[in-house]
Amino acid sequence: MFGPRAWTIRRKNKLSKQQKIRIRLKAYDHKALDQSAVKIVDTAKKTGAMVSGPIPLPTEKNIYTILRSPHVNKDSREQFEMRTHKRLIDILQPTNKTVDALMRLDLPAGVDIEIKL
Template sequence: MASKYIKIRLKGYDHKLLDESSKKIIEAVKDTEAKVSGPIPLPNKRTVYSVIRSPHKYSYSMEQFEKIIHKRVIYIYNASSETVTKLLKVNIPAGVSVDIKA
């Protein structure tokens, strides 16, 4: 391949799904001669929403909701065409977003 490595970024709300899908990717790549670095945990993105509980007044009574996005990165070095075909065959759950950059 033209580039030195393949960078795979995984994002999701559930960290257990991210860990399982990263294990699947690493197991698929280890069968080839490519070297794997990762999964490297990246900083989580935490968003907090505050909502007033009552419909009209009493703004001091608020309810907080939070959304946490977990991220992981996997680097694959010395990738061949066999490595890419095995990566395409990996079944990843619906709650995980995958970005692949070569």
């Protein structure tokens, strides 16, 4: 009971009691994404929670190549790209006040939000 295994079990139980809210933001427009991240961080800090982030995640680039002409000229092509910007915010030790404030927060329509508890 007092070996190293018992210590790791007790340690895991202590870590599981701490709550964390992980918020992932995605958007095509990085300005709207950064504004949303600032709003979330300010709201969480006002309610007394600890905040880690916003952490910029790698930008995903999707490149689409199409033919310029519908018939001939296969060598003439045009490329379009779509960039998806991402941010990660961790809210440590959230209170009920924090969750209520985040639910009432008004964010732009172009920002996708994933929340994990």
